Amino acid sequence: MDRRTLLCGLLALTAGGAGLTACGASSPTRRPGVGSARPGDRVAGLADVPVGSGALVDVAGDGQLLLVRPSDEVVRAFNPACPHQGTTVSPPTAGVITCPTHRSTFDPDSGEVLSGPSPRGLVEVPVAVTGADVVLS
C-alpha cells in the first residue's frame, strides 16, 4: 500500500466516507479542492485570472484551486494536486499545465495527462463566470 492509498483510507475512516472524491471515491456532497465551499461561492475575480494562462487561488476553508482561462469568457478549474504525488501544479504556460516535481504535463482544456508519471488527469471542479467573478457552480 502506497502512502496516498494509506492516507485516503485513513480519511475514509475519519470522515465516514465523505469528502473523498480526490482519493478516487465518489461523493455527492464534496468536490475536490473545494471542501466546505458551496455552489455560488466566489473563488476569484475574473481579472485575477490572466487570459491564456491561469492562477492558483485560495478557496476559503479548503486549500486551492487552479483556474485556467483559455479565452476571455471561459474559465475552468481543477484540483491542483498532482495525481502522482500531490505536488501543486503550476498555472499553464505555453498551453500546458506542468507539475514542478516530476514534470507531468496536463491539458488545460480537459486536465488529461499529456506526459510524465501521473497515473491520471487533474480533477475538474465546476465553476462559472458571473459578471466579474468566478464562482463555484
Ligand code: FES
Ligand atoms: S508529483 Fe507531479 S509528477 Fe510527480
